[in-house]
Amino acid sequence: MPRRNIRIIHTSDTHLGDDWDPDAAQRALSAVVDGVHLYHADALLIAGDVFDNARISDAVLEFFVSEMARAVVPAVILPGNHDLYDDASLYLRAPFAGASENLHIIRGTHGETLTLPELTLDVWGRAMDSHTPAFRPLAGIPTERNGNWLVGMAHGHFHFPDDTEERSSPIHPHEIAESACDYIALGHWERFEDVSQGGVTAFYSGSPMGASSARDKIAVNVVDLDPMLADCPNVYQVSVPMSTDVATPLAIAADD
Numbered sequence: 557m558p559r560r561n562i563r564i565i566h567t568s569d570t571h572l573g574d575d576w577d578p579d580a581a582q583r584a585l586s587a588v589v590d591g592v593h594l595y596h597a598d599a600l601l602i603a604g605d606v607f608d609n610a611r612i613s614d615a616v617l618e619f620f621v622s623e624m625a626r627a628v629v630p631a632v633i634l635p636g637n638h639d640l641y642d643d644a645s646l647y648l649r650a651p652f653a654g655a656s657e658n659l660h661i662i663r664g665t666h667g668e669t670l671t672l673p674e675l676t677l678d679v680w681g682r683a684m685d686s687h688t689p690a691f692r693p694l695a696g697i698p699t700e701r702n703g704n705w706l707v708g709m710a711h712g713h714f715h716f717p718d719d720t721e722e723r724s725s726p727i728h729p730h731e732i733a734e735s736a737c738d739y740i741a742l743g744h745w746e747r748f749e750d751v752s753q754g755g756v757t758a759f760y761s762g763s764p765m766g767a768s769s770a771r772d773k774i775a776v777n778v779v780d781l782d783p784m785l786a787d788c789p790n791v792y793q794v795s796v797p798m799s800t801d802v803a804t805p806l807a808i809a810a811d812d
């Protein structure tokens with residue numbers, strides 16, 4: 557089957573359940589889902605740090621699961637350093653057992669590929685089980701492709717060529733360049749950044765609210781994958797209005 561013309565919305569670092577402004581994180585996540593509908597996206601990718609920490613309440617997880625159901629389209633989640641996929645991972649908790657079928661969690665800590673045949677799309681990611689210099693978010697990323705679109709997801713720190721400091725979860729330029737991806741959706745940085753390498757398009761989306769203090773709108777990456785497009789993928793940021801208050805404030809901390 558020929559590749560379809562598809563649109564992806566990419567975000568990261570939503571930090572649901574963070575305790576400095578939990579209502580804003582909740583409103584921002586809802587605005588991301590609003591953006592999926594507003595921009596008629598075919599899939600939603602969230603590249604890690606969806607949740608702020610593993611101690612958050614089930615109410616926060618239930619809110620997230622219900623918002624992903626509201627997204628309707630396939631939603632692919634990659635665990636990051638704040639929401640690790642380890643033995644105590646929040647992704648193993650009960651609310652995820654009742655999640656809708658469109659919600660996909662990347663759980664393979666050595667990398668896994670999720671195929672979405674209806675979108676002619678393969679999504680590769682490696683779930684983070686420990687945030688250390690030894691964890692390589694792009695280790696094992698496919699270097700050959702089949703007939704589908706191939707999108708990678710990774711959560712970590714991109715090393716610019718002059719960056720010699722050793723960081724946890726490093727992403728190196730050559731790893732991006734050597735991959736066969738049409739797009740790599742990155743997370744971990746708060747800001748939007750183009751780190752494309754050697755003809756492979758790779759962007760940080762930044763967190764929905766970015767580094768700004770504005771609490772009335774969010775920004776997400778739109779990624780248009782169109783086989784007819786000369787300049788493919790076309791990647792740009794769009795903004796989505798945020799509601800001014802939450803319908804139901806959530807108790808963010810789990811009972812001890």
Ligand SMILES: [Mn+2]
Nearest residue numbers: 605636637744
């Ligand atoms: Mn992070």
